[in-house]
Amino acid sequence: MDLTFSEEQDELRTVVRSFLTRHATEADVRRLAADPHGHDPWIWRRMATEIGLQGLAVPEEYGGSGFGYVDLGVVFEETGRALLCAPYFATVALAAEALLRCDDEAARADLLPGIAAGETVATLALTEDAGRWDEPGIRLTAREEAGSWRLTGTKTYVPDGHLADLLLVAARTPAGVSLFAVTTADAPGLTRTPLPTLDQTRKQARITFTDTPARLLGTDGTAWPALARTLATAAVLLAAEQAGGAAAALDASVAYARIREQYGRPIGSFQGIKHKCADMLVEIESARSAAYAGLWALDAGDETEIAVAAALAQAFCSEAFTKVAGDTIQVHGGIGFTWEHPAHLYLKRAKSSEVLLGTPAYHRELLAARLGI
């Protein structure tokens, strides 16, 4: 029964947390949030070279260190806690995962080592103007001409799409949904427009393709199951990130409730505040359970369980983080409502990640479908 963290995983957590305490301080977060690029390549390189974060769960044959999803989940809890401004979710949870799931060994061998080494920033371009994360939402078309493929259409809400070196693009061919790779450095007909985001700590872009050459990954028309599986993994990792963000927000609430005094005593000694904080912890521990169940299912490789646990995790953790982040502002009173205080950064991350991979209602319906309800 391997439902607890090992000493190595505890150690990993300590290492990642201490790295982020140094390199993702509130000042770093604010600096990068205000920066349209939104990401510090120096820190990104350090993440790869000092602790190998980008390649943590990439198999060794592709230049990674071959750890499991529970390990990766530990990292996401920590990046969520720190509100790390880096294309980590886009690169690791979406793009690397899509490569691992797609049926294309050559592409994996070509593309994953760059990701693992921290040389490639990558993302998955799936959603379009309708903001849908399901199969019918994919409308952008790909056509084949003399053995090579070209994409035409628009993707939007693409996480870190403005700076990615590598785009994995879901497109429709006469055979069905297919996955393509586009290297942005040398792609004609590619226009990328950064979108001004509510959550400035995670940027998004709108990307237009006009007859842009692309590399087909795997077999034409068969990509949807791999994409659905990628989204399930990403949902679980995002849930871990959300649990971490919520935990940091509660820590801030508790620290403030201990020192802020009204009526001659710390506000944390009043049950109105104490009980609110206790309820936040209940939400967080429940969110952790939801996320961990997903991570354990991923490592066990049980596909039915993965599908259920992933939808459950997104439905629950999304709302839990938003609730905790909102309560954090309440516990802080007026100061919590200012731009200067970090509470709003968590609230905005929470609300945006709540819909990043589809709304909680959408995930409830995925869950219902998977349970046959």
Place this chain on the structure above:
Amino acid sequence: MEVDFGPAVRDFRDELRDWFADHLVGEFAEHRGVGGPTDGAAWDVRLAWDRELSAGNWLGVGWPKEYGGRGLGLLEEIVFEYEYARADAPYRATVNALDLLGPMLLAMGDEAQKKRFLPPILAVEELWGQGFSEPGAGSDLASVRTRAERDGDQWVVNGQKVWTSFGIHADWLYVLTRTDPDSRRHKGLTLLLLPTDQPGVEIRPIRNLAGQDEFAEVFLSDARTGADMAVGEVGQGWRTAMATLGIERGTTLLPQQLGFEREAEALIDLARARGALDDPMLRRRILDAWISVRIMRTTNLRTLAELTAGRTPGAQATTAKLYASTRHQQLGHLAMELAGPAGQIVGEDYELDTRQRSFLLSLAETIYGGSSEIQRNIIGEQILGLPKEPRP
């Protein structure tokens, strides 16, 4: 609902499953899922079932052999509870002694007490009630006033206890008493074992809101027990009592919550049959109920995994009760809503159906074993380190 606890316990599990298949039959099988920590239904059948378990040597899986147990480990105990819940066997009538008193005696009792009391618990020969609460001491247990005085080689006990679960069936009570009349709060308390079969003990049933005589009030008037019946040191009863409460708040949640899971699944079937799944509001609540029970399961498994790995359980071990009790109440409300107008009607002699019972009895879960408010205080102060409430 499958968890693999590894090869080491697989034989044990298989033996247990076979045993359930052979013995959970007839009247016992008809009483699947009956009972609960606050549910006195079908008492005689459940007692007979406990004796059946005892005859199979399944009670006290983790207790030492010398006291009649199986002498196995924590993991086997957990597997037992898990399989027990999975088989949906009737809720054990003797759960109080098995889950609370027994472990407390094993941890803090003296050798004579263990020898005297543990075997009859496992043989289902003596039933026990927990006499902690009093009319003036509920959440604030440190204000107990029941007094015990030494008279030669005996204790003489005077006072009143209340809400004693299954008290009318109890042959013995473990009571928290004040043995130092000048003491205050949690000092000067002693935990005593007291036989009920004597003139000084009067037990009156209290009818609970579901119409059952599940708990009782206990009047102690010069009730007597031996001087050797103090568990732990005299004057240190608070520590002894807290050890029991720690057990109550910990491992006993798992089987209960597997029961909740079953209730949620039954609700989904009912909702499907009624076409309620097409109603978006109900649909959402049903899915949330399902999500809650799944989260309860994972939370418990996290704690159990930590325990079996020899680690100190994390915060989730403390938040689990608050989450489970609150969410189970929501499940109860939902069950009543799905029952619709039929939920208004009970059987002869106020006989409740499973939905009505689970709805009504779920109201106790946020009160006993530490109310939700007390749980929030504990979480706030002991886990989050928030300042204590000023106490006069």
